[in-house]
Amino acid sequence: MQISGAEIVVRSLQEEGVEFVFGYPGGAVLEIYDAIFRQQEFKHVLVRHEQAAVHAADAYSRSSDKVGVALVTSGPGATNAVTGIATAYMDSIPMVVISGQVPTPAIGLDAFQEVDMVGITRPCVKHNFLVKDINELAATIKKAFYIAKTGRPGPVVVDVPKDVTQAKAEFHYPESVSIRSYVPVTRGHPGQIKKAVNLLAEAKRPYIYVGGGAVQGDAAAEVTELVKMLGVPCTNTLMGLGAYPGQDQQFLGMLGMHGTYEANMAMQYCDVLIAVGARFDDRVISIPSHFLSQPKKIVHIDVDPSSIAKRVKVDVPIVGDVKHVLRDMIDLFKQTGLKTNEQHLNNWWKQIEEWRSYNSLLYTPSTELIKPQYVVQKLYEITGGDAIITSDVGQHQMWAAQYYPFKRPKQWLNSGGLGTMGFGLPAAIGAQLANPDAQVACITGEGSIQMNIQELSTAKQYHTPVKVIALNNRYLGMVRQWQEFFYGTRYSESYMDALPDFVKIAEAYGHVGFKVENPADVEPVLRETFSPALKERLVFLDFRTDQSENVFPMIQNGKGLDQMDLPPHMRELQIAPFENNRDYGNMC
Amino acid sequence: MRHILSILLENEAGALSRVVGLFSARAYNIDSLTVSTTEDPTLSRMTIVTHGSDEVIEQITKQLNKLIEVVKVIDLNESDHIEREMMLIKVRATGKDREEMKRMADIFRGRIIDVTEKTYTIELTGTSDKLNAFIEAIDRSVILETVRTGASGIGRGERILKI
Numbered sequence: 001m002q003i004s005g006a007e008i009v010v011r012s013l014q015e016e017g018v019e020f021v022f023g024y025p026g027g028a029v030l031e032i033y034d035a036i037f038r039q040q041e042f043k044h045v046l047v048r049h050e051q052a053a054v055h056a057a058d059a060y061s062r063s064s065d066k067v068g069v070a071l072v073t074s075g076p077g078a079t080n081a082v083t084g085i086a087t088a089y090m091d092s093i094p095m096v097v098i099s100g101q102v103p104t105p106a107i108g109l110d111a112f113q114e115v116d117m118v119g120i121t122r123p124c125v126k127h128n129f130l131v132k133d134i135n136e137l138a139a140t141i142k143k144a145f146y147i148a149k150t151g152r153p154g155p156v157v158v159d160v161p162k163d164v165t166q167a168k169a170e171f172h173y174p175e176s177v178s179i180r181s182y183v184p185v186t187r188g189h190p191g192q193i194k195k196a197v198n199l200l201a202e203a204k205r206p207y208i209y210v211g212g213g214a215v216q217g218d219a220a221a222e223v224t225e226l227v228k229m230l231g232v233p234c235t236n237t238l239m240g241l242g243a244y245p246g247q248d249q250q251f252l253g254m255l256g257m258h259g260t261y262e263a264n265m266a267m268q269y270c271d272v273l274i275a276v277g278a279r280f281d282d283r284v285i286s287i288p289s290h291f292l293s294q295p296k297k298i299v300h301i302d303v304d305p306s307s308i309a310k311r312v313k314v315d316v317p318i319v320g321d322v323k324h325v326l327r328d329m330i331d332l333f334k335q336t337g338l339k340t341n342e343q344h345l346n347n348w349w350k351q352i353e354e355w356r357s358y359n360s361l362l363y364t365p366s367t368e369l370i371k372p373q374y375v376v377q378k379l380y381e382i383t384g385g386d387a388i389i390t391s392d393v394g395q396h397q398m399w400a401a402q403y404y405p406f407k408r409p410k411q412w413l414n415s416g417g418l419g420t421m422g423f424g425l426p427a428a429i430g431a432q433l434a435n436p437d438a439q440v441a442c443i444t445g446e447g448s449i450q451m452n453i454q455e456l457s458t459a460k461q462y463h464t465p466v467k468v469i470a471l472n473n474r475y476l477g478m479v480r481q482w483q484e485f486f487y488g489t490r491y492s493e494s495y496m497d498a499l500p501d502f503v504k505i506a507e508a509y510g511h512v513g514f515k516v517e518n519p520a521d522v523e524p525v526l527r528e529t530f531s532p533a534l535k536e537r538l539v540f541l542d543f544r545t546d547q548s549e550n551v552f553p554m555i556q557n558g559k560g561l562d563q564m565d566l567p568p569h570m571r572e573l574q575i576a577p578f579e580n581n582r583d584y585g586n587m588c
Numbered sequence: 589m590r591h592i593l594s595i596l597l598e599n600e601a602g603a604l605s606r607v608v609g610l611f612s613a614r615a616y617n618i619d620s621l622t623v624s625t626t627e628d629p630t631l632s633r634m635t636i637v638t639h640g641s642d643e644v645i646e647q648i649t650k651q652l653n654k655l656i657e658v659v660k661v662i663d664l665n666e667s668d669h670i671e672r673e674m675m676l677i678k679v680r681a682t683g684k685d686r687e688e689m690k691r692m693a694d695i696f697r698g699r700i701i702d703v704t705e706k707t708y709t710i711e712l713t714g715t716s717d718k719l720n721a722f723i724e725a726i727d728r729s730v731i732l733e734t735v736r737t738g739a740s741g742i743g744r745g746e747r748i749l750k751i
Contacts, residue, residue, distance in 0.1 A: 122606060313643075
């Protein structure tokens with residue numbers, strides 16, 4: 001039996017086991033929306049702006065093991081989706097975005113709501129398709145899902161002209177896909193794995209540096225097993241948080257521009273570094289030449305060969321699925337009986353504990369002003385460290401990353417690569433739908449939240465009781481911090497004048513809102529927010545926080561990992577420079 | 589350093605723009621680019637002449653391989669190879685220049701493929717260096733127009749780029 005292209009789209013999504021489609025209708029996709037109306041298998045989530053549809057689909061994907069799906073119309077619907085697509089691309093999130101297109105005969109004629117979606121998204125997708133022939137529609141959607149979730153994951157766009165959705169064809173959904181030009185590597189090279197194991201066994205100062213690849217590659221268990229088995233220190237990137245339990249003693253915290261003192265010092269002074277699904281980003285190692293000025297052997301495990309030797313030359317590249325490679329490394333350690341050198345490791349830990357003892361995340365508490373760090377710490381306590389946390393971009397994002405030690409992968413959802421303000425709220429909605437029983441909180445700022453605040457309406461419609469934790473300092477905080485440090489406190493356009501009453505906004509959308517101005521109220525309000533009474537409600541917490549608080553430690557542009565701007569309490573300390581072969585005696 | 593990359597890619601709409609887009613997005617250089625279908629109509633073969641440090645060339649190769657439609661990439665510089673480029677050059681050929689042009693074309697083993705009272709159009713094939721040398725060798729003022737294909741390359745002997 002022949003069915004319409006629109007029905008083929010819907011049937012294909014059903015075949016893929018899609019649960020939710022996040023989207024917004026419009027002229028070019030009316031046929032698809034009609035087919036959605038006539039089916040029951042998946043739910044459609046109507047957002048209030050296409051960017052939010054893509055962020056929600058992205059977070060649905062980030063917080064589950066499924067591929068998020070977004071559906072948008074042609075022209076402005078498609079261009080509104082681009083920020084969301086680029087966000088997912090930078091963080092390697094598997095996602096399929098279906099966009100409507102003007103009918104094929106109209107393509108190229110500047111038709112109403114026409115935009116070259118394939119052209120516009122080309123640099124920010126893993127792959128994209130324009131389907132001109134209905135007979136290729138089902139197979140193309142199959143390919144899109146396959147490409148999105150295999151290898152290094154990423155978003156795939158399928159652009160479907162309206163006449164293709166109206167044409168008719170037989171529906172055959174392919175069982176499997178094989179693309180001759182796309183064969184992702186899974187197993188790492190055994191010779192390289194052996195070299196990596198030998199390097200670790202001989203290391204004096206080993207260090208495991210874990211990025212988002214371990215989260216997306218489902219390798220958190222292997223990371224934890226290897227780190228525990230070897231007794232070595234471990235750090236996570238912003239994207240890797242949760243890949244190793246945040247409260248564990250062997251965890252040194254996040255590294256990078258706002259990483260802990262010990263995580264960054266260890267990165268600079270380790271002698272054998274194992275990079276797992278991490279890419280030596282500029283926000284992590286700052287300048288490569290300074291990072292490499294301290295000699296070290298680097299093993300780099302990544303599923304994407306182009307991530308290896310992009311910014312930093314490595315000694316042992318291992319191309320492969322991180323989960324498999326780590327499993328092979330663990331097995332090889334067990335088979336050969338190789339171990340890390342206990343004496344070297346003891347010395348290394350003594351140095352690390354000394355660095356850690358400075359407590360670089362210490363801040364000055366206040367009984368008058370709400371410290372943003374304190375809010376995050378209390379949130380951690382009250383949620384038992386179990387909540388799924390989404391964030392926007394800025395100071396609040398860094399405080400969330402620093403003060404909420406994530407227990408498990410896929411618990412921390414943020415736009416690490418692209419740094420997209422407006423990600424947090426739609427992401428929270430997507431995460432809540434993927435995890436209906438979880439507590440979901442969006443840590444945001446008064447700047448970021450206003451970039452997609454209309455999604456409060458979506459949250460109401462779909463009963464997603466997320467908790468919005470706004471750290472409202474009446475400034476675009478990270479911009480203000482940079483202006484304070486580098487632009488002579490000239491706060492150019494970083495002040496948020498005429499802020500709305502967020503409590504009223506929340507209430508207007510049918511939610512609950514609280515404004516919190518007194519530090520003593522932080523804990524009780526959070527307790528109430530997460531109490532059974534408000535379990536089913538979206539609660540918007542407007543915390544009026546200290547306006548002058550800065551994120552520390554901080555690595556300025558052009559500085560190295562061991563040249564951090566330290567928090568006030570560390571500035572007066574006489575910290576001995578790192579010394580190779582130092583005798584630590586019995587100090588610990 | 590100058591490198592010649594040979595790329596086998598799916599003969600699909602948009603594949604070329606992915607390659608070109610990659611070069612511009614990542615600020616790589618394209619000195620020349622040629623592309624056409626192969627004996628297998630589902631595949632295109634592209635030759636890109638680029639230049640950059642070893643690290644940049646390594647990244648270019650990896651990034652090209654990452655494109656879904658790219659089947660294979662080889663850097664021809666890694667072993668013996670042959671490269672050829674064709675140029676059509678239209679020159680003024682009057683008076684004593686007419687005889688001189690014919691002689692120069694012969695020396696460079698070019699062929700005059702179109703003749704008018706005032707012009708010759710010469711077809712010249714060789715390495716890019718040879719074509720450059722021809723342009724250097726003749727009087728610049730007589731050149732009316734040049735069109736070059738960009739280099740095509742192939743490995744010597746048994747080295748074959750195929751699926």
